[in-house]
Amino acid sequence: xxxxxxPLNPSxxxxxxxxxxxxxxxxxxxxxxxxxxLPVSEKLAVIRSTTLYKTNxxxxxxxxxxxxxxxxxxxxxxxxxxxxxKRQEKFxxxxxxxxxxxxxAVEKFTEQLP
Numbered sequence: 001x002x003x004x005x006x007p008l009n010p011s012x013x014x015x016x017x018x019x020x021x022x023x024x025x026x027x028x029x030x031x032x033x034x035x036x037x038l039p040v041s042e043k044l045a046v047i048r049s050t051t052l053y054k055t056n057x058x059x060x061x062x063x064x065x066x067x068x069x070x071x072x073x074x075x076x077x078x079x080x081x082x083x084x085x086k087r088q089e090k091f092x093x094x095x096x097x098x099x100x101x102x103x104x105a106v107e108k109f110t111e112q113l114p
Contacts (some may be wrong), residue, residue: 016048031091039078039086039087040063040076044066045065046063050062058079059076070094073099075089075091076094
């Protein structure tokens with residue numbers, strides 16, 4: 001079941017897992033970047049971000065960032081180890097063309113999901 005609320009910015013939504021249940025997601029409005037600093041490298045300039053879900057142990061977000069003068073989109077997964085967020089996964093999208101290929105491939109598989 002997905003419960004949603006009206007976002008502050010209708011084009012951006014957050015999803016938070018309820019009670020660590022991976023099948024129950026609550027959509028929340030985007031938080032300004034100043035409220036919560038993402039645990040990304042200081043060498044990367046975060047332009048915009050959306051948290052997909054966050055628990056005491058796991059945090060997942062999609063981030064528009066600038067790296068060495070180029071914009072990219074990164075999907076991150078961090079694990080909280082002893083109170084410190086450590087990156088577990090990072091997936092980069094470098095161009096619209098690359099995104100279209102990824103989107104098409106994923107959409108083929110989503111048809112198989114309930």
